Amino acid sequence: MAIRTRIAPSPTGDPHLGTAYIALFNLCFAGKFKGEFVLRIEDTDQVRSTSGSEKIILESLKWLGLTWSEGPDVGGEYGPYRQSERLDIYQKYAKQLVEKGHAFYCFATPKELSVMRNEQISRSESTRYDGRGLKLSSEDIQRKIDSGEPYVIRMKIPEEGDCEFQDMLRGKILIPWSQVDMQILLKMDGMPTYHLANVVDDHLMKITHVIRGEEWINSTPKHTLLYKYFNWDMPEFCHLPLLRNPNKSKLSKRKNPTSINFYKDMGYLPEALLNYLGRMGWSMPNQEEKFTLSEMFENFDISQIHLGGPTFDIEKLDWLNGCWIRENLNDFEFADRASKWALNSNNLSKMLPLVKDRVEKFSDIVPMLNFMFSGIHDLDKENFQHKKLDNQSICQILQYSSWCLDEIIDWNRDNLYQELNKISVSLDLKLKDFLFPLFIAMTGAASGPPLFDTMALLGPDMVRARIRSALQAAGGVSKKQLKVWEKDFRN
Secondary structure (H helix, E strand, O other): OOOEEEEOOOOOOOOEHHHHHHHHHHHHHHHHOOOEEEEOEOOOOOOOOOHHHHHHHHHHHHHHOOOOOEEOOOEOOOOOOEHHHOHHHHHHHHHHHHHOOOEEEEOOOHHHHHHHHHHHHHOOOOOOOOOHHHHOOHHHHHHHHHOOOOOEEEEOOOOOOEEEEEEOOOEEEEEEHHHOOOOEEEOOOOOEOHHHHHHHHHHHOOOOEEEEEHHHHHHHHHHHHHHHHHOOOOOEEEEEOOOEOOOOOEOOOOOOOOEHHHHHHOOOOHHHHHHHHHOOOOOOOOOOOOOOHHHHHHHOOHHHOOOOOOEOOHHHHHHHHHHHHHHHOOHHHHHHHHHHHHHOHHHHHHHHHHOHHHOOOHHHHHHHHHHHHOOOOOOOHHHHOOOOOOHHHHHHHHHHHHHHHHOOOOOOHHHHHHHHHHHHHHOOOOHHHHHHHHHHHHHOOOOOOOHHHHHHHHOHHHHHHHHHHHHHHOOOOOHHHHHHHHHHHHO
16 A cells, blocks of 8 residues: 655645644655655635745745645646635535435524524533534425525534544544534535545545644544545544643744744754754654754654654754754855855845935945844843833733734735734824834834834744744733733724
């Protein structure tokens, strides 16, 4: 049997370190057995999915050194490799499940489902779909469909017993069917949910091993049941431990930079970052910390992955990246890689308009653009002294800006201005005063090149990281205050 693995990122945001981590282990497992590694795009979330995000994800994975034999950019025998281009396939299989009696139409409105959940909460019950769609007669169903009433298709779930499945790392896993909801398979807009699309695609693309994060363990009963309903051979499942912060909390962009592009912009070597991700829960037989991708291929044994949450520690990454720079780059290579990182004409052509009108000689450029190359600024409370803003106001501006910027998908100067200006208005602050702590966060100074142009050029990953760092430097926010502010921000 030819080994086939896959990674299936959603193009809804930044290219996440977790995606690269899962992709690396899938690639290594396939590579160990001379198999194939497939990349497909799960873009059924039409509200949040963008072609720009897809492009960035593919570029960042390639920058790391990850390659795939099939995908939307390279084609393949089992395409198309974008789920949005496979909708007729999912609809066919969803209808097939209904015809076989394994799924059913549900016409409940969002309001009706909200009332249902509130009633369950009032009775101290766990919230789950109550199966009301199963009570409709075939005549009622046809009448509703003929009248154009919107519906979803849900899967049937056994009422008693347990789902039992094998995990390559965890052995036998038992999950009671009573804990599994009647999952929506096809949404009202005709789009599949992850659960249907994932199973159908894995089968049609002949995926033999599903290697993914442990957050999908509780969804696996739904997937195994779909394989049973379709009478398809089931792949082997392997659920990798989630990446953790040093304090063991889940790695998330709200606490630490999680975008691959942040590390690219900071000047990390892709070989070093990939090497570090390879150490997340796994190690070489000789415990050597520094190794290449080909060495990982040669020695990879998925059974040796440790289930304890692997810690992503930037300080450890810094050490490893330094080893790669010192031990693998001669002076010429060092100069070449450094220039490609930032000092190339493409980057400079974007930066120089920020300062061109202010320079009198070329030597003025470096100090004016120093902030573009400095990573995270070393700031403290003294940097944020302002005649009109107290410390709490400074922190509030930074926190609200952080939330705002986390939600911006189309990252450009005009969008940044519009969204941040809304916050300044909501806080009843003049825009000039509101922007003061953002200038400090971006440039390390109270003034500089046009702020919104600067933020657009720095990119979302660096901007968000600098604001989070600035917030901590300004004193941070208590959990109690954070809850109050978030409620106000969301309203």
